[in-house]
Amino acid sequence: AAPVFAATAVPVDKEYITVQKDYKETLKKIQAGIVDKSISNIDIKYDGKLVSEYGISGTKVSELTDESVKFYNLVEAQLKNMDDGDTVEFIITYNTNNKFYSxxxxxxxxxxxxxxxxxxxxxxxxxxxxxxxxxxxxxxxxxxxxxxxxxxxxxxxxxxxxxxxxxxxxxxxxxxxxxxxxxxxxxxxxxxxxxxxxxxxxxxxxxxxxxxxSSKSLNLATSLANTTGQVGDLVTENIVPGTNKAVSVKIINAKETTIDIDSSTSTSAEDLAKKYVFDEDELSEIYKVLNSSKGYDGDKVKLVSGRYEVVLYPEGKRLTTKSASSNVDNSPVKLVLKADKVKDMKDYIDDLR
Known part of the structure; x- marks a missing residue:
């Protein structure tokens, strides 16, 4: 009989999406989390179906390194040979309070x-x-x-x-x-x-x-205390493990399109809205960041080489509406929006909403 897997009981509190061409970099980051002991379990899903639970049990760097290599070998072939529309998802259970210091x-x-x-x-x-x-x-x-x-x-x-x-x-x-x-x-x-x-x-x-x-935090403020000429100890405190968390990392086989908002030949927001359906809640969150004092947060809006950058993964195309384009590629897409000025990026996102 086929094995039965139970998804992790820890609720996912954050989701990340990346594209197939970057899978090696994604795996490298996950491997680092295994080796530093912060990751304890990875549920592996192919096209939404749970196919494996990869538990990490090592306590030494050597053991954890071996487990990180085994994880890579377990999923690399699937990621390397993804077809259009395929998805691979990792539900990662982690606890940074357990990690080794870098x-x-x-x-x-x-x-x-x-x-x-x-x-x-x-x-x-x-x-x-x-x-x-x-x-x-x-x-x-x-x-x-x-x-x-x-x-x-x-x-x-x-x-x-x-x-x-x-x-x-x-x-x-x-x-x-x-x-x-x-x-x-x-x-x-x-x-x-x-x-x-x-x-x-x-x-x-x-x-x-x-x-x-690991398991100890240093209190810099109270370490090496001195009032008499006798310099005190390092002051460390036990780190309470606390509650595990979980994130979803989804890898999709999507083509990447870069849109330079400052270019006169770039695709307009109106044209994109005709081709794709965007997550309105996500657009609102991005718009909120763009309206903040800095205009970026390093997550939803990044500042890369002095330019504002937003990455979007459209949910789908408006093929049922009269204004929708009927000759749109059905494969998933990653849209990278770039602009010199925060106002231009804000206006573009507003037009997509």
Missing amino acids: KAELEDLKTQLENKVVAAPATNGGNGAVMEGESGKAKSADRSITGSDVYDFVIVEDSVSGEWTLKAEPKKASELAALNAVYKFQTSFDDGTSTFAGATAFTVTNPTTQVVK
Whole structure:
């Protein structure tokens, strides 16, 4: 008997459509979601019929990479050989709270920690960094002391899972001694009275290595806290997995047509409206974005090389109306609208409504 599949129980909260010629790029993005552990299940549909449920169970990068390759091999032939009007749909269950950190994300955290000020130059009556002045007196430091002065932050692969992790390793005693030979921490700095010898040497609260990895979020605001010269730990919090979400990614075999609204020879909105049926709710949402302060949102309206860009997938053709064209290609179409000015794009979308 033919296998029976049950569609995912997680409701789809967003839908994406792309065309067959871009299927490799689409699969590449899905594979990345498998490898970073955010995707847990993919329902695969051919022409609306559920044909397979692909569950992801790996916990290590190596295991997840293997599963991403198996997924690609499972669907690639079908996508490569799509006929006119064919559709392949992936219902993807995901949870970004489960994902591994990317190396780029950790590089960003590393930079912020390295640059975080743990002691600004002391001001009269306040706390801060000082250096030695004349006759052993303390004077305001010529720079701030930052996270990189007391910790080495390194990005390495976890030995078990293979994921990227960020480690905070306290400076060696000799390195801290070199820092404290030039800079110290002074509470209630009194310019002219405070002495450098009487200031407090910089130390770290926790002399062990600390790690940021998946399931942990870093609180940058409270990490490396310092009020006495003793620099605090990294502050991490457990990430609550929360509820899974699902998106639909539909790949259609459609020809792509680009319409340059600024061109005098471009197809008019009126002509398009005669050939195709557009989703009026979608057009209204696009029109709303075009009317916003920026005029684009990076999703429904994109700004590409300084030009406004909107992608539409018409629902069908108005072949039953007298004004409809009778010699329209029946295959699905992807329309890419481009315009230099937001007003021109807005007028064009308004004419389609």
